[in-house]
Amino acid sequence: MSVTILMPVYNGATFLARSLKSIGDQTYSDWHLVVGDDASTDGSAEIVERGGLPRMTLFKNPRNIGWAQTVNLLMAKADADYVAVLHQDDWWEPEFLATMAGRLDRAPHSMLAVSAARIVHPTRPETLSGLHLGWPLEKGLSCPSSTALSLLLQRNWIRCPTVLARTELYRRYAFDESLPFACDWLMWLRAAALASVEVSPEVLANYQLHEQSQTSGLLKGNLTTIDMLRMIQVLTAEWAGHEPVKDAIRGLTIGVTYEILADAGLKVEAGDLDGAAQQLRFARAIARRPRQAVLSLAGQAAIGVLRLPVMSGLRRPITQAGRRIW
Amino acid sequence: MSRVTVLVPNYNQSAYLRQCLQSVRAQTLSDWQVVVGDNASTDSSLSVIESLDEPRIRTVRRPRTIGWIANVNLLLAEASTPYVAILHADDWWEPKFLETTVAMLEAAPQSLVATSAARIVRDGVRAEVVGLYQRWNPGRGSTCPAGEVARLLTPRNLMPAATLLARAGLYRRFRRYEPALSLLGDWLMWLRAGAVASFEVTDDVLANYRIHGANQSASAEAQNLWAMDLLRVGRLLQMEWSGEWEPYPGAAAAIGAAVANDLLARAVLRMEGGDPGGARQLVRLAWATAPTAGQRALSRLAELGIVLFGGGPLDGLRKPLTGFARRLKPAVERSLK
Numbered sequence: 001m002s003v004t005i006l007m008p009v010y011n012g013a014t015f016l017a018r019s020l021k022s023i024g025d026q027t028y029s030d031w032h033l034v035v036g037d038d039a040s041t042d043g044s045a046e047i048v049e050r051g052g053l054p055r056m057t058l059f060k061n062p063r064n065i066g067w068a069q070t071v072n073l074l075m076a077k078a079d080a081d082y083v084a085v086l087h088q089d090d091w092w093e094p095e096f097l098a099t100m101a102g103r104l105d106r107a108p109h110s111m112l113a114v115s116a117a118r119i120v121h122p123t124r125p126e127t128l129s130g131l132h133l134g135w136p137l138e139k140g141l142s143c144p145s146s147t148a149l150s151l152l153l154q155r156n157w158i159r160c161p162t163v164l165a166r167t168e169l170y171r172r173y174a175f176d177e178s179l180p181f182a183c184d185w186l187m188w189l190r191a192a193a194l195a196s197v198e199v200s201p202e203v204l205a206n207y208q209l210h211e212q213s214q215t216s217g218l219l220k221g222n223l224t225t226i227d228m229l230r231m232i233q234v235l236t237a238e239w240a241g242h243e244p245v246k247d248a249i250r251g252l253t254i255g256v257t258y259e260i261l262a263d264a265g266l267k268v269e270a271g272d273l274d275g276a277a278q279q280l281r282f283a284r285a286i287a288r289r290p291r292q293a294v295l296s297l298a299g300q301a302a303i304g305v306l307r308l309p310v311m312s313g314l315r316r317p318i319t320q321a322g323r324r325i326w
Numbered sequence: 327m328s329r330v331t332v333l334v335p336n337y338n339q340s341a342y343l344r345q346c347l348q349s350v351r352a353q354t355l356s357d358w359q360v361v362v363g364d365n366a367s368t369d370s371s372l373s374v375i376e377s378l379d380e381p382r383i384r385t386v387r388r389p390r391t392i393g394w395i396a397n398v399n400l401l402l403a404e405a406s407t408p409y410v411a412i413l414h415a416d417d418w419w420e421p422k423f424l425e426t427t428v429a430m431l432e433a434a435p436q437s438l439v440a441t442s443a444a445r446i447v448r449d450g451v452r453a454e455v456v457g458l459y460q461r462w463n464p465g466r467g468s469t470c471p472a473g474e475v476a477r478l479l480t481p482r483n484l485m486p487a488a489t490l491l492a493r494a495g496l497y498r499r500f501r502r503y504e505p506a507l508s509l510l511g512d513w514l515m516w517l518r519a520g521a522v523a524s525f526e527v528t529d530d531v532l533a534n535y536r537i538h539g540a541n542q543s544a545s546a547e548a549q550n551l552w553a554m555d556l557l558r559v560g561r562l563l564q565m566e567w568s569g570e571w572e573p574y575p576g577a578a579a580a581i582g583a584a585v586a587n588d589l590l591a592r593a594v595l596r597m598e599g600g601d602p603g604g605a606r607q608l609v610r611l612a613w614a615t616a617p618t619a620g621q622r623a624l625s626r627l628a629e630l631g632i633v634l635f636g637g638g639p640l641d642g643l644r645k646p647l648t649g650f651a652r653r654l655k656p657a658v659e660r661s662l663k
Contacts, residue, residue, distance in 0.1 A: 062403030066505035069396035076389035177393040178508045178551070222561050227506075229611075230554040237549040278614075285614035286607075 003031040003097055003164070004078040005086055008070040010038040012088030013047055015208060020051040022091035028098035031055065036074045039064040044088070068175040068183050075170050083167050089208040090161035096204040100164035103198040107142055111169045111191040113198035117159045121209040131157045132201035143199050146245050148192040153251040155259060156185040161205040165191065176234065182227035186234065189252075193244040222275060225263070225282050228256045232286075250288055257283050257292045264299055268306065277303050328382070330358040330424055330491070331405035332413050335397045337365040339415035342536065343374045347383060349418035355425040358382065362415075363401040366391040371415075395511045399502040410492050416536045417488040423532040427491035430526040434469055438496045438523035439516075442532035444489045449538055458484050459529035470527050475520025476573040481584050483513035486535035490516075496523075504562065509546060510555040517563060517581075521573035550604070553589055553611055560585035560615060582617035589615070590628060602636025 005023060009016065023033055033056040037045040048058055057077065061070060071085055082104055086092065096115065103113040116130030134151040135143040143151075151157060173190050175183040191197070236249050243249065264279035277300060284296035332350055336343055343362075350360055360383040364371055375385055386404060388397060398412060409428060413419065427440040434440075443457030461478040462470045470478070479485070500518055503511040519525075546552060560582055567578045574580075589612035596605035606629060613625035 061400065063399050064502055065392075065396040065399045069392050069399075069505055072392050073388065073390060073396075174390075174392075177396060178506050178554075180506050223506075223558065226554060226557045226561065229557070230551070233550045233554060281614035282611075285610035 002080050002101060003028070003082045003084060004080040004167070005031055005033045005084050006071055006074045006078065007033065007035045007086050007088065008038060008067045008074065009035055009040060009044045009048065009088045010064065010067065010070075011040045011042045012044045013040075013042040015089045015091075016044055016047045017051070019086060019088055019091045020048065020053060022093075022096075023086070024051075024053055025094045026092065026097045027094050028101060030101075031097060032080065033057070034074050034077045035059070036061065036070040038067065038070045066177065066180060068177045068180055072174045072177065075174070078167050078170065081167060082164050083170055084161075084164050086161050089210075090159075091206050091208075092161065093204045093206075095202075097164070099200060099202065099204060100198075103141070103200065104164060104166065107196070107198050109195055110142065110198045111166050111195040112158075112188065113164045113200065114158050115162045115200040115202055115204035117162045117205045117207045118203050119159075119207050119209060122211050124209075128203060129157065129159060129207070130162060130201065130203075131197065131199045133157065135199050137199075137201045141198060141200070143197045145192060145194070145196050148197040149189065149245050149248070150251065152185070152189050152192050153245075153248060154255045156182075156188065158184070158188045159205065159207045160184050161207060163188075169194070176231075179227035179230050179234075181224040182231045185228075186231045189231075189235065190238075193239075222278055222282075225260050225279060228259060229282070229286065232256060253286055253288050254292070257287050257289075260286075261292065261295055261299070268303065273303050273307060327407065328357050328359045329407055330355070330409045330411060330428065331407045332358055332360045332411045333398065333401040333405060334360055334362045334413050334415055335365065335394055335401060336362055336367060336371055336415035337391065337394065337397070338367045338369045338371065340367070340369040340371045340374050342416040342418075343371055344378070346413060346415050346418045347375070347378055347380070349420075350383075350413070351378075351380060352421045353419065353424045354421050355428060358424060359407070360384070361386060361401060361404040363397045363404075364388065365394065365397045393505070393508060395503045395505055395507065398511075399505065402497050402502070405494060405497070408494055410494050410497060411490065412487045414487060416538065417486070418534050418536075419488065420532045420534070422530070424491065426528065426530060426532060427526075430468065430528065431491060431493060434524070434526050436524055437469060437526045438493050438499075438519055440491045440526040440528070441485050441489045442528050442530050444486045444533040444535040445531050446486075447534050447536045455531055456484055456486065456535070457489060457529060457531075458525065458527050460484060462527050464527070464529060468526050468528060469524050470520075471524045472520065472522055473573040475523075475525045476517050476577065477580070479513070479517055479520055480577070480580050482588065483510070483516065485512070485516055486533065487512050488533040488535055492519075504558075507555050507558060509552055510559050514559050514562065517559075518566070521567070521571075521577075547592075550607065553592065553608055556585045556588055557611065557615060579617045582615065583621060586612045586616035586621045586625070590621075590625065593628060593632075597632060597636065602632050605636065606632045 033053055035048050035058045037060045039061050045060055082101060100113040114131050116128055116132055119127045119129055134157055169191050176186050232253055239248060260279050260283040264276045267276035280296045280299045284293055287293040362375055362385045364385055364387045366388050430440040431437060441458050443455050443459055445455055446453045496519055504514050507514060563581045564578045589608050593605040593608035609625045609628040613622055616622045616625060
């Protein structure tokens with residue numbers, strides 16, 4: 001068997017069928033699917049069982065333990081050369097496995113092959129993401145380790161469903177269970193520090209965002225920030241004395257600071273001024289560039305102004321102007 | 327059917343596991359069963375369990391090592407008795423622990439938790455005693471009411487897991503320990519539980535809480551993982567404890583202040599340990615998260631102090647100053663209240 005597909009499932013009844021179908025539709029058939037149901041209460045496990053996919057094993061957690069924990073448990077079942085992790089809401093194009101496995105077959109030194117992703121949101125227009133935006137195709141299919149790492153320090157270009165990894169990577173590193181919103185980013189950073197990354201500009205995976213969910217709710221922002229801060233701490237210890245590229249931690253801190261600043265902007269637009277102010281303070285607390293400190297300060301001042309009742313009507317135009325300047 | 331399930335999460339603790347399990351066997355209350363959750367140990371843990379040849383002890387094994395919190399959360403599914411205890415493989419009980427705590431809960435049907443005091447054993451040496459009793463005046467009876475428990479535990483966690491016997495209802499109401507907290511998961515559980523339910527408190531020292539492997543906790547400290555867990559507990563409770571869910575007046579602000587205070591205290595320790603860079607990081611986080619203007623000002627002041635006295639020509643003043651800051655701290659905390 002060449003590919004183990006791991007799918008952690010928690011209350012995924014809405015989209016699960018689409019995701020399972022995209023596995024069944026793969027042109028590449030040398031896979032085994034391992035589903036871990038994390039104590040769903042919406043009948044997700046039954047949907048998986050009824051899905052009727054061949055070569056499928058279902059495990060059920062007796063209690064809910066979290067997605068990273070579930071994937072780490074499932075990893076014990078990964079006995080193939082390659083592993084893909086597909087979340088319940090995301091889905092592949094039929095060529096995904098064939099293309100990615102081909103890439104890794106031809107690049108024995110790479111740990112990861114990544115495609116581009118279409119980001120789907122219920123109300124906003126679709127966008128594309130992927131490492132190809134930072135490492136264009138003209139430069140070759142294989143992005144060298146140090147370049148891939150430098151790109152990933154700036155931000156997380158890689159969405160989970162776009163990745164096919166060598167199983168070896170996950171034997172070496174488990175997903176860090178203490179940072180549920182950033183453990184994928186941490187994994188790609190570690191992988192890039194180890195080896196080159198195969199980049200595909202083709203859109204072979206689809207990533208579903210939600211209006212109100214774990215990954216877009218107001219709750220998320222600050223917890224994601226704490227995850228990213230924690231990621232910096234973990235890598236600071238891991239890379240102490242031998243940073244894989246020059247100034248890696250500084251670069252990562254700058255990248256994280258921009259992420260936090262961007263999230264503060266989103267929070268202002270959503271009307272969550274307290275959350276935004278908190279984000280700006282975090283950004284200022286870790287800022288490594290004077291420009292970032294100034295941006296945080298300016299943001300705090302702007303929030304102070306926006307708090308004035310007369311300004312409430314102007315909130316949207318102002319944040320939109322801010323976004324254009326950004 | 328037995329009345330108590332003792333859940334024992336274990337990862338490579340064969341050196342202590344026997345003492346732990348023997349202390350359960352030595353309980354004066356015999357109406358218990360043990361489920362060891364072995365987190366894919368690579369040492370001789372399993373043969374230690376087998377050698378005890380005890381039918382009331384069974385083992386579930388994880389196919390791969392996962393975080394200890396996830397191991398505990400999976401173990402919770404194994405308990406179907408009215409009472410549940412979690413005893414880590416390196417901790418152990420005095421013989422009367424179960425008898426005492428079961429009796430306390432039977433006498434107080436409204437309480438979800440009974441908690442004793444614990445002796446801390448640091449690297450094999452018996453050290454201080456901790457417990458909720460330290461902040462609860464026993465003159466007021468054994469029942470510490472809902473809300474008050476959360477208030478008493480807000481400044482810091484006084485309850486090692488080994489000091490607790492919980493009603494199974496606790497884990498029906500709060501389904502899991504927060505999966506992302508690698509160090510402070512217990513604290514958050516007690517705070518959540520103490521916000522809605524009363525606890526039975528005794529000052530009897532019935533549990534032993536072992537602190538060992540200084541390297542491990544030192545590395546957690548060095549990586550600031552404590553700080554990260556603190557920030558998360560603070561954020562989660564500030565969201566949960568707003569409005570009508572406030573367990574006591576000013577709870578959300580109090581937990582925020584406690585987090586900032588703890589970060590500042592750790593910064594002082596860092597400074598004393600000769601790590602001004604780490605100390606500065608911590609005071610900046612304290613500043614970012616502090617809910618009161620007073621704490622923010624204090625954090626700014628501390629940062630200024632670190633910049634002035636950390637490393638430069640004024641380095642000689644560092645020790646006397648941090649010593650002074652430490653003595654000053656209680657007074658400052660009182661004035662901020």
